[in-house]
Amino acid sequence: MASNAPVGKPTDMSAPHMPKVAGIDSTVPGPPHTTAPLSGVPAAAAPSEPVSPPGALIQDRLATWVSDLTTLHELTERLIRTASLDEALREVLGAGSALVGARRGMAVLEPADGLGPASTIGLGLAHAELGTIETVPCGAGHYGRLLDGLPDPVRTEQAPERIPDPIAIRDVRTEEGLDPRHREVAARLGYAASYALPLATEEAGRLGAAVWLYDEPAEPTDRQRHLIGLYGRFATEHLARLLQVERARVQVATIAEELLPSRLPRVPGVQLAARHRTGPRGGGDWYDALPLPEGALGLAVGSVSGTGPSALAAMGRLRASLRAYAVMEGEDPVAVLSDLELLLRLTEPARSATALFAYAEPAQRRIVLAGAGHAPPLVIGERRTEFVETSLSAPLGMLSCWEAPSVELSPAPGETVLLYTDGLLRRTGDAMDRAFARLHAAASSVPRADRGDPGAVADHVLRTLLPEGLDTAVDGEDVVLLAARFE
Template sequence: MTTPHPPKVAGINPPAPAPAHTSSPAVPGPPAAPEPGAPPAQGPPADAPAGPSPARVVQDRLAGWVSDLTTLQELTERLSRTAGVEDALGELLRAGASLVGAGRGLVTLHPAAAHGHPVTVGLGLGHADLGHIETLPAGGPQGSGGPYAGLLDDLPPVGDRSGTVHPDIPHDSALDPRHREVAARLGYAASYALPLESAASRGEPADPTAAGRIGGAVWLYDEPAEPDERQRHLAGLYCGYATEHLARLIELDHARQTLATLREELLPRRLPRVPGVRLAVRHHPGADGGGAWYDALPLPEGALGLAIGAVTDSGPGAIAAMGRLRASLRAYAVMEGEDPVAVLSDLELLLRLTEPHRTATALFAYCEPAERKVVVAGAGHCAPLIVGGGRVEYVDTTLSAPLGMLACWEAPSVEIEPAPGETLLFYSDGLLRRAGGSADRAFARLHRAAASVPRAARHDPEAVADHVLRAVLPKDAAGAAGGTAADDMVLLVAHFD
């Protein structure tokens, strides 16, 4: 007996083929007595083949179960390695298509309003195809909702994960005529849909990531067809796991967005305009919610204060500490900004008294554009880079310990006299880490990037910032600047007219 092989799953050939699920043979009993006048019962011919033994049937069933479990394990492991919602939806579509034997599909996700916007991903469907599907009318209350509700309109009520099948759409008179028209236009003749439903809506124990029915998935067949009972069972189990994974990803994205909003609110909403200086900034927060920060504030008598720093650790605690540190530095800068060493000394004392277990780096520059003078002091932070027509060099701010590491912090300041047309670059150590390689190579790469700014762009701080980032950061597969997304990255550019 030749056992059928299941379709390959997302490039994986299951290690054990799934044997045919045969039914258990009937247990033989005593022969029934022949009726009066009936001819005597004839036994099977001597050379007739014997049927499968009960042991063989059990063995086949066990092999089928092992194959199904192996396939599900491979698929769920692939899904668990996805880190984003759209990646997970794409993997769900591919795995579901292999389980039910379909070629195309669509999944739509509509989390709660507070947790994000609807997301739709197609498999084997272009934008024009999705546009046609979006025109399907929605009629019932049980669908997944959203712009593609017409295709998922007849899903079962919440709590029922049996799915909905349309094995022959062209001849299904119960369907809306528009549905049959779209199916003919796109070339699909059957569909199988499953809800994406978390544990909370099924009456199971509460889970903090549970979000009820969050969407639906549908797979399309080019010919009239429908999945058998085994395929439906496997697809239902897989979609149940996938829904919980998606619910966790939605919660994680929501937490990251909340953290990013909090971080942005603690940083300057706009840069000040001070005669003689033009500013630009690029801030790319890391995925871990780091505490890198920057500031630019106008000071009395036409002066300008520029600051950049980073708080150790990551997460909400580091972001809150960053906000407190930046607010304190602004107050000290207004009171004694002309002496950057005094500003950082006061900041170190505050940090040591209020948060003795935390350290931070900081750099503060007091700029007098009319006098062409900049006084800089740093506490464990990267030295700024000055870029001009005749020089590209790092400013020697002397070595100093980060804030909170010594009983009494103090370091000398350094004075810079930028010529007209020169630019100062302040940056976080996250920029260097995203550049990759050792610290020396990262500093050299930043130096080369600053030196390679086109002459026509040197008077535009926005263009300078964009060029430096493109030259310093490694490129991803799409050619965009990438790097290690876990690190906060700040680049503050000050151009002196």
């Protein structure tokens, strides 16, 4: 089993040695590739035939060294442009396929700390074929032995864990000690050899393993192993960084969900539905619906400036304060927002927020609402789809004293009032006037069969306005929709 360490030094060079770059050893022999390299990436050059003049031999070796450096540079540049774990794993499989000369492969992400996420990505393998490979007992498979032997990230400096060597199986049919199930799966999927590489470093610990499958008996040469070993160490560090980002994103999203209502109240005369999508860095958008005395209902949406944990904490404090003010004086939305503005200005003078609060009486189908720097609600019904005309107002915390007039509306039976945050508009990537026009068009196109369900109305607007999901180019923007259908 070969190691990824460089093998030997040139002995016929009389000039001073060139400095080692990125661990490349120019003496590792170069094999021909059995698969086409990735598009746009130069393949590692095969060594030239030895020639008698020593100078020509040196030039050939230097040319091979430069070619390897160029190949690794191109591949690592492509890798660092990936922004998600699945995307990075696919890039690793493609790059490894070009480096070791295999057509198919799979990567398994399984962090040793058990905190996840765990996933399996294939190259040239269908989902069913990946499942077939996973039926091989873990300790007998290509990657199972690596995963069993990879170290946990918790180590001591006195006794660091050793990263296991890659595992090469030159011929599945003749390899000694293979589990019969392994040979059976290989015959069914049509591969004859494999090369498994641990995705682990002493710094990152165990993240997983990658395996490439050959259609015929074969194994990487020393030079190929050396190159894939260097690339694999870089890829592991990149995957470790993406893993930290993904875990942080999941934690932020979990906190945001916990700060929002776990369920919406049931109030006679109105049906409620909410949709919340957290942005990449976690913003401070929120919604709320709370029953009030005498069968009334308070509806609110808002957004706190900033992103990350601090914005989430501020959002939680603001939402809790608004609930208290709504219980005490909810029938006057202007008073509710005025109190909220005073609290924000006194306790968090460096922060601003937008908010919209509506006091609804479902039995009378009457709504009184006030907004502070917030987008106007939409009324969606059989005969109309229109924005509610609200007065222009600055966000909370922007003026020394906030106050704006409220507006009153009376939804017809079967109409849905849609409240939303600015993130829905910003996620489109359009100018605000264009985004408002697209939102109106999306609401107008709700199918007749879906208009009786506020959740279906919200889903249709999301799908139509953001057909490709959240635009990741707009960092930190959450999306919130709160739909209330009046009977």
